[in-house]
Amino acid sequence: MVQHAQQPGQELTMAQALADAAAAAAANQQSANQRAGASSATIIPNSQIPPPLSGPSQLPLDSSQPPPGAQPLPNAEHHSTNATPEALEALRLKNEAQQIAYEMEARERRRTHERQMQELQLQEMQEKIKAQQRAAGAIRDDDEATQGEQVSPEVLSLMNKLPGATPRDLSSIVRHKFNPWNLARLRANVGQRQPDQHDVTRIDSVTQQLVLKRSVGSAKDFGSDSSIWLESFINYTRIVAIIWGNKHPEALPAMLSFMSFVVRQSLSYEWTTVLSFAIEYHSRAYGSSILDPTAWEPIPVDWIAHYFNPTTLSNKRPRQSVSLQARRLSPPPRQVSNNKSVICNNFNKINERPNTHPRFATYDEKRQKMSTSPSPLPPEAWRYALRKYPGDLPVVLSNILTFGAQIGHPGFNVCQVFDNLKTAKEDPAVIQKQLDNDLALGRVSPHTDPHRIFASPLGLVPKPDGGWRRIHHLSHPRGDSVNDQISSEDATLKYTAITEIFQLI
Structure with a gap:
């Protein structure tokens, strides 16, 4: 028999064609014998085409067994007077075609069985991973790959009070392993956080345990102002109060004082700088203990000088369009304006504001700077905010905040x-x-x-x-x-007349 190379999808088609051809040849031979007056003995007990093979599920995996419905070759000695060579060849072709079809379906059955076993193993592994993820409430939240642990009762209690936080973030706080860059994950309105795209989950080939390499948050998670950080840090303080508030009540006022300082600085300095300070100082607190009040306050002077200086002051002025600047090259027609910035600029052009030139020395540069002053007013911020103000007021105010204010009193010697x-x-x-x-x-x-x-x-x-x-x-x-x-002349104030305001309009 000549065998041809066939594509996998053509195997069943070719086998069926061979079987059909063999059946047709056997039928033709039977008709010829009947016309020749042959006896009623038949070569093939049933000349009808055997019924199609059933599905793969009904086939044995062993292809060595004869296919169901296969016709045995007739005994040459017993049928030597009845069988012709053409009939024997047709019967042989039919049986060979059935054997080929059976082997192909057996191979397909084995492939299907192997694929089903692989899918079952994969499904079992996925279920195991999901089960370990549900139980891994104590996955560490640091840079190294860590393994899951059971959810502690403390974490379960916190999950009911802070539904927006994940069990692993709460567990990392409980075990003092929390990364402050992940603070934004504690926001109440976030809901259940979706797994980060950069988180990597795998199964350890040795221990067969879930291993997770966590990603770390970034500055973009905190937005462009202090609102996200403030809400997140309040929730963080709530967690500390719930877990350790009774044993360490003195830590909470210190944390709130630190929070207030960050919010105040965000009003005068660039938020990226303030955020960097808040995160780094928070990490510094973990270096000692977040339950130690001295870890939060007082804030060292070198930290303040490093982060908060004239180079990091906020400059959030509205940017003017090019078309608006071009129109201002020609003098605009005089008209009534409700623009507060226009009124303020025109007022400064006409005259300096009254009471901006004190008649006595309001500060003494020979005195020591008030480096430990509790005042929330940064001198650099005031100097920058008033840089376009006419006169000496920006210098006077910033120096008062730096050296202290004198009230014009000569002092008593009694x-x-x-x-x-x-x-x-x-x-x-x-x-x-x-x-x-x-x-x-x-x-x-x-x-x-x-x-x-x-x-x-x-x-x-x-x-x-x-x-x-x-x-x-x-x-x-x-x-x-x-x-x-105090001299009455030095204490005299001059008020702006209503006529001067009308001139501005």
Whole structure:
């Protein structure tokens, strides 16, 4: 028999064609024998084409067994008088075609069986990975590949209170392994975070455990202002309070103070710089302990000087279009304008604002700079914000913030202390508490020269909400008070006339 090279998809077609040809030859031979008056004995017990083979599921995997419905070759001695060579050849071709078809279907059955086994193994492995991912609430969140662990009861409790955070991020905080660059993942409105595209999950070939290499957040996750960082850090502080608040209550005020400092700096400096400071300082706190208040405050001076200086000041001014600048080359017609920036610029062109030239020395550059001042007003920021303001006001304000303010008083060479006002005696605890707070915040400091002190009386005035406001009576005693020693000419103010405002419009 001549065999031809065939494509895999053509095997069944060729085998069926051979079987059809063999059946046709056998039928023709039977008709010829009948016409020749042959006996009723037949060569093939059933000349009909055998029924098609059933599906692969009904075939045995062993191709050595004869195919179902195959006709045995007749005994040459027994049928020597009845079988012709043509009939024997047709029967042989038919059986050979059936054998080829059976072997091809057996091979297809084996391939299908192997593919089903591989798919089953893959499905079992995927289910195993999913099960380990659900249980891997304690996957470490650092740069190295780490293995999953069971979710702790603390993490389960936090998941109910912070639904936007993933179990692995919460677990990394519990185990002091949290990366501050991933802080944005703690936002409440994010919902269940989708797996990061750069996260890599694999199965360890030795331990057969889930191994995850986590990606780390970046600056783009925090947006262009402090809102995302602020919300995330508040949630981070909530987690610390829930887990360790009872044992370490002193850590929470320090963390809130750090948060307040970051928000204040974001108002004056570029957010990218402020964010870098916040993340790096947060990482520094992990270097010691986030539960130690000294890890959060006071912030070292060298850190402040490195991140917050004139080169990192924010410059968020609206950019003018080219067409607008071109139109301004020719003088615009005089018309009523409601643009506040136009009014302000025109006002500065006409004249300097009143009261911008003090008549006495408002600062002393010979004094030591107030490097430890608790003031939230950065001198560099004010100098930059007022750089286009006419006159010396930008320099005066920035130097007052740097060296302190002088009030135009020559100073007393006596020691005189006055009793407080009667209102102070109505609630002395309020006076004492406010003084203690001022000392703690650095707003006031002890006086070191007992021979030169002039203590004006303190008092209380009621607030509309029912509380007390502390006052410092600098006009007591009449005729010899602190205010009396300040020149009236130096304390005179000039107000803008309404006619000057009309001229601007």
